[in-house]
Amino acid sequence: MTQPATLQEPITQAPSSKALVIQNLSKEYVPGKPVLTDISLEIEAKGITAIIGPSGTGKSTLIRCINRLVDPTSGNIIFNNQNLASLSGRQLRNARRHIGMVFQEYNLLERLSVMENVLSGRLGYVSVWRAWLRKFSAEDVDKAFALLEQVGMADFANQRADALSGGQRQRVSIARALMQSPDILLADEPTSSLDPKTSVEILELMTEQAKLQHIPVIINIHDVTLAKRFADRIIGMSSGSVVFDGKPEDLQNDHLKSIYGGEDWLS
Amino acid sequence: MSQPTLDKGTFMEKRTWSRFSKFERTARFLFYFVTVAAIVVSLQTIEIIPEFLIDAPEQIGDMLNRMWPPDVSYYPSTIHEAMLETIHIATLGTLLAIIMAIPIGVMVAENVTQNKALNWFARLLLVSSRSINSLVWALLFVAILGPGPLAGAFAIAFRSIGFIGKLFGEALEESAPGPIEALRTTGAPWFSIMTMGYWPQVVPTFWSIVLFRWDINLRESAVLGLVGAGGIGVALNTALELFYWDRVSMVLLSMLVVVAVVEVLVTQIRKRII
Amino acid sequence: MTTNSPIATPRKYVRKRNWLATFSYLVLAAYLIYVLSLFDVNLERLIIGIGRGGDFIGRMMPPNFERYALLIEGMLESIQIAIIATTAGVLLSLPVGFLAARNLMPTWVTWIARALIVGCRSFHPVIVAILFVKAVGFGALAGTLALIVASIGFIAKLFAEAIEEISLKQIEAVRATGAPFFSVIAFGVLPQVMGRFIGFISYQLDSNLRNSTMVGLVGAGGIGGTLFAAFQRFDYDFVSAILIAIIAVIMFAEGINNVMRKLYR
Secondary structure (H helix, E strand, O other): OOOOOOOOOOOOOOOOOEEEEEEEEEEEEEOOEEEEEEEEEEEEOOOEEEEEOOOOOOHHHHHHHHOOOOOOOEEEEEEOOEEHHHOOHHHHHHHHOOEEEEOOOOOOOOOOEHHHHHHHHHOOOOOHHHHHHOOOOHHHHHHHHHHHHHOOOHHHOOOEHHHOOHHHHHHHHHHHHHHOOOOEEEEEOOOOOOOHHHHHHHHHHHHHHHHHHOOOEEEEOOOHHHHHHHOOEEEEEEOOEEEEEEOHHHOOHHHHHHHHOOOOOOO | OOOOOOOOOOOOOOOOOOOOOHHHHHHHHHHHHHHHHHHHHHHHHOOOOHHHHHHHHHHHHHHHHHHOOOOOOHHHHHHHHHHHHHHHHHHHHHHHHHHHHHHHHHHHOOOOOOOHHHHHHHHHHHHHHHHOOHHHHHHHHHHHHOOOHHHHHHHHHHHHHHHHHHHHHHHHHOOOHHHHHHHHHOOOOHHHHHHHHHHHHHHHHHHHHHHHHHHHHHHHHHHHHHHOOOOHHHHHHHHHHOOOHHHHHHHHHHHHHHHHHHHHHHHHHHHHOO | OOOOOOOOOOOOOOOOOOHHHHHHHHHHHHHHHHHHHHOOOOHHHHHHHHHHHHHHHHHHOOOOOOOHHHHHHHHHHHHHHHHHHHHHHHHHHHHHHHHOOOOOOOHHHHHHHHHHHHHHHOOOHHHHHHHHHHHHOOOHHHHHHHHHHHHHHHHHHHHHHHHHOOOHHHHHHHHHOOOOHHHHHHHHHHHHHHHHHHHHHHHHHHHHHHHHOOHHHHOOOOHHHHHHHHHHOOOHHHHHHHHHHHHHHHHHHHHHHHHHHHHHO
């Protein structure tokens, strides 16, 4: 019996192994003013990890270092048995294919259709020529349709991306990330531009899909309530270092004070 | 004994997608094809002697060599006067164009003039004005009025009518209908509606258009002298005919300076007044 | 005296005068009068001029298409010049425009590229055509080279501006998928600039077509030469035939432009 198009990929890692290991990661945009100081983390092969912390504390830099959109100053990033920090050129691009990313401002290709946006997730796998001509394989197209259904955007396949609302765009961008069949999903403030209700919908969608795919998720988020609700593990950052690392239940006001400073905002 | 073939079960049809519909794809392909064909045919049939093409860099280098250093003495003797004349040609031409373009612009604006025949007529005038190059207009006016700066001014004027008239008409069409409606209900005469209703709305755009055209006209006026319509073109032509390359470069240099000064001037005017 | 009387002094409405505007208009009017006298324009000359103008129009009508072979040959050459100049201009403008984009290239590179672009735009195409005629001889080559220069000055400048305005976020997203460089360009850069680029090309094609009908006046090929010869021979009815042909071709090209823009968004 032919397999209907599903989204399950064979599991390649033993469930208890670590998916991502960050060792002594540091980043200085300006010499002498480090944004990340000696961060070391281990991320399990499944589960939702939320990183919280005030703006400017390096959350975005940390996440972008993982897929090397930002180059770390020093440190190692072990993923899929490779040190991402030392890769370049083709190897780096090949490694990136296995890391899906969802952005705060969706970063969709505005003038292209929803379908093209989702298919762009496969750009790491198709040749330049076929990308130019938009000649994607039938499997890719079918998978794209299936993903659009999963994120609830199947009716919008031919609409231009700039015609969508914020929530709709984020759904498409999740579909794009999943199109890569990634081994990990990164999300940089995915809900900061969305209203409260849509934020919850998007987080539910992401966590649900990740569970279906058996992949871990790392989310930057500044809404602590949402973080506690959806995450299995919370990492609190302040001034470029990790100051809290534990379960949501263990996150107390004292911890929040050390992360964010100030008392007035705490209820 | 024959084996029954295994039933493969339901075959799920793969959904398809393509960026362009069949119609669009054929149209685009056709267009590409025609474009490439046009380019290839043009290349094959154009009369370009390959030796000249290969020789070109050397010739150009030689010419540039002869142009340096520029003959500075040519400036006070000839260029200064001619430059001023060019500026006058451009300005006079633009002013004359304004006078003629305003009524035509009013005629072509569909919200102001509701008569389709008049609209069409005005549009025809504007298109003709734009399609004929200012140099060709200059040829015409030199034939009518004789050589000299007046022919040049009229050439500039007639060429600019199309530009100013079209953009002025568009500005009129984009003006808010509210104030016009209000004036109509008071029973105001047509002229008052124009001056009180439309004009105040389009004034900044109008002068912006005029300024833009004046800038272009300065450059165009400079070459009209090549056909005898006055201005710096005459000085350039003389120098070219006699192969005084250093004078030619002096003329070109002066043109550059004037254009640069005008650019700065125009930018300042735009910032402060418009 | 109090102002309790029922008839108060009527308030006068004085419209605020925009002194700057009034002053400017007066200056313009004065200038107009000055230049008209400078050019020795008086009523007598104007009347003579209008008379001669009428006479002239009479001689241009009806348009004489007898020498249509010459006309077609000239127009074809002009069209060829326009097509080749636009094609070569576009091809050359792509790298020059890229090099001039300040968000992609280091400063010194953009300076050189921008200086080149400004140089190309400094002079009227006819002047550039004359220089090329003197350099490479009469004929279509000079005209084509002149219009290539004009095209680069326009397209490369606008192309650079379009590149400078692109959103880097889209490029970031495509890079994150592991796409190779040219795929990033194909999906992340080109869709953002293509719409405007098609607009520039169609504008420049139109402009080149108009200019190509004219560069012949200085010997750079095309219908301009035929036109100039007709003027010199006082064949004004042939002149009007040529003008009609030019207008017709330009209008046709505008129609094609509209089609191209619709097809390529």
